[in-house]
Amino acid sequence: ASGGGQGEGGTPQDDLMRQLMAFLRMRQQEANLRDRTRMLEERRATDEKYAETAKELASSQKKLREDLRRVQKENGVPQLNQPIEETQTAMQEVESLLAKPQTDAAADRGQVKTIELLTDLINLVNEQSQRNQQSQSSARQEMEFLMQMVQQQQQQPGMGMEPGQKPGGNLAGGATDRRSGPLAGDARGGKPDARGVTGSSGQTRVLPTEFRE
Numbered sequence: 001a002s003g004g005g006q007g008e009g010g011t012p013q014d015d016l017m018r019q020l021m022a023f024l025r026m027r028q029q030e031a032n033l034r035d036r037t038r039m040l041e042e043r044r045a046t047d048e049k050y051a052e053t054a055k056e057l058a059s060s061q062k063k064l065r066e067d068l069r070r071v072q073k074e075n076g077v078p079q080l081n082q083p084i085e086e087t088q089t090a091m092q093e094v095e096s097l098l099a100k101p102q103t104d105a106a107a108d109r110g111q112v113k114t115i116e117l118l119t120d121l122i123n124l125v126n127e128q129s130q131r132n133q134q135s136q137s138s139a140r141q142e143m144e145f146l147m148q149m150v151q152q153q154q155q156q157p158g159m160g161m162e163p164g165q166k167p168g169g170n171l172a173g174g175a176t177d178r179r180s181g182p183l184a185g186d187a188r189g190g191k192p193d194a195r196g197v198t199g200s201s202g203q204t205r206v207l208p209t210e211f212r213e
Helices: 012-042 050-073 078-099 105-155
Strands: 196-198 204-206
Touching (some): 012 078, 050 078, 078 105
């Protein structure tokens, strides 16, 4: 089965911290279970409640496996799915041995393997957490650099913009990719329909109506 996403909300870093705490707790519980299994094995020949106690240990192992399954359902890191499944398989094998009941070297090896797999999960979560922190730090540095560039450009002469002017426009409000056309009207404020032609004398003569465009 694959993880479905973030757990109880929060950032991915928060989810990793919850997973890390869960794996640390499980590893400690598995180590305690191993100690109890070894002590039971030592008194197997004399303990009248050996079988009953072994089944209690099997129930404890089952509970750990179910806790791990819940963590997997909330897992948002795909790289952890396969190691979690391998750890569940190791736990189930130990659970089956204890339920027989069997507390010998085979059960001990299974518990040692489970502890090692939980340690691998802890290391994987630590590595992922460090990568996230480095990525966040790099993103912050890039943003700070870009902001510095923007500030430097705004301080350069001619880089500021008048209020209401959009990037790429000129101060008159028109787009800079259009060629300037002739202004309508004359310098005295005359109407644009009274078009004139400048003669060689420098004076402006008004064209007759039939020659106007």
